[in-house]
Amino acid sequence: MALWHYFLLLVSALVGGGLAIVGSDRYRTLLPRLLSFSGAYLLAIAALELIPEVFGTPAPGVGVWLLLGFFIQLILEGFSQGVEHGHVHAHQGVGYGFALRVMIGLGLHALLEGLPLGTGIGMSVDGHDHGEHLLYGIVLHKLPAAFALGLLLRGSGYGRRVIWTCLTVFGLLSPLGAVLGDLLSIDSVWRARILALVVGSFLHISTTILFEADGPNSHGISVRKFLIIVAGMGVAYLTAH
Numbered sequence: 001m002a003l004w005h006y007f008l009l010l011v012s013a014l015v016g017g018g019l020a021i022v023g024s025d026r027y028r029t030l031l032p033r034l035l036s037f038s039g040a041y042l043l044a045i046a047a048l049e050l051i052p053e054v055f056g057t058p059a060p061g062v063g064v065w066l067l068l069g070f071f072i073q074l075i076l077e078g079f080s081q082g083v084e085h086g087h088v089h090a091h092q093g094v095g096y097g098f099a100l101r102v103m104i105g106l107g108l109h110a111l112l113e114g115l116p117l118g119t120g121i122g123m124s125v126d127g128h129d130h131g132e133h134l135l136y137g138i139v140l141h142k143l144p145a146a147f148a149l150g151l152l153l154r155g156s157g158y159g160r161r162v163i164w165t166c167l168t169v170f171g172l173l174s175p176l177g178a179v180l181g182d183l184l185s186i187d188s189v190w191r192a193r194i195l196a197l198v199v200g201s202f203l204h205i206s207t208t209i210l211f212e213a214d215g216p217n218s219h220g221i222s223v224r225k226f227l228i229i230v231a232g233m234g235v236a237y238l239t240a241h
Contacts, residue, residue, distance in 0.1 A: 001117055001135075001182070006175040008139055009114070013171030016143040020150025021163060028151070031144055035086045036225050038140035039209030040232025042202045045137050048240045050199045059192035069200025072112075079105025083148045084141070085209045090155030099158060103166055106149065107173050109201065113138055114177025116195045133239060138174060141205065146170060 020028075054062050073084075079101050081089050091098055117135060146167055153163045186194070210229060221229075 001178055005117070005135055006178065008135070009142065009174045009178075010168075010171040012139045012142040013146040013167055016146030017150035017163065017167035017170075020147045020154060021160060031086055031147055032225070033228055034140075034144045034147075035209050036228045037232040038137075038144055039085070039206040040229040041140055041236045042137050043206035043210065044233040044236030045133050045240065046199050046202050046206065048236060049133055050195060050202070054192055054196045054199060057188060057192035059189040062192050062196040065193045065196035066200040066203075069112075069197035070204045071200075072197070073109065073201040073204040076105040076109050080109070081105075081152065082208075083152060084109060084145050084205050085212070086144055086148045088148050088151045088155065090152055092157050094156060096162075098156060099153060099162060099166060102149070102152065103169060106145070106170055110142075110170055110173035111177040111180075113141075113198050113201065114174035115181040116191070116198050117174075118178035118181025118183075133236070136239075137202070137236075141202075142171070142174070 051066075054066065077084065081087060081102055083102065083106055117138075149170060150163055150167065153166060181194070
């Protein structure tokens, strides 16, 4: 990974969370739209690039690892309160333990999703830079997740110092995962398993976002949200070909 890749991962978290701190009322209406676009983009790159790459590698049992990633994300969201897909369930007077619990769930997810970036998975296949598409998917996902994290911590009564600390840690964990992936000697079989784990997590997050596109009390989807989802998938398709 280039240095600017690490920088982009960090900045996406700081920008997303910073908007929640300095202008939550102004930008909060943009959160569902950005979530819909990022969820559609994640789902599309998973279907178009990451899943074919996982199952195109001679690694036994990668389907189990994909399912494991899906269920690990279920467990992590018990800690993170669903911040990954834009849920904001603020709690007043909960102390630092609540923030720590949220950061454990969100941080482990961020660390895991950074690992494939450092292992060199799919960085150049058939003339296409699949690694950068994975990077952009993570960045698009981190922006609204960081915004939701900022809203959650702010609504729960934490001060700016705590919020900025949590946002910085969240922003650094994906680059740290990439560094770990780069430092560890991982063979092609384990690379495929790690990527399958991350893809399973992406599938859970993206489908949850899209199922909740117009809110949990709506069984339909607005024309605007539908067009945003189509745009997200379209961008993923055009950049993948």
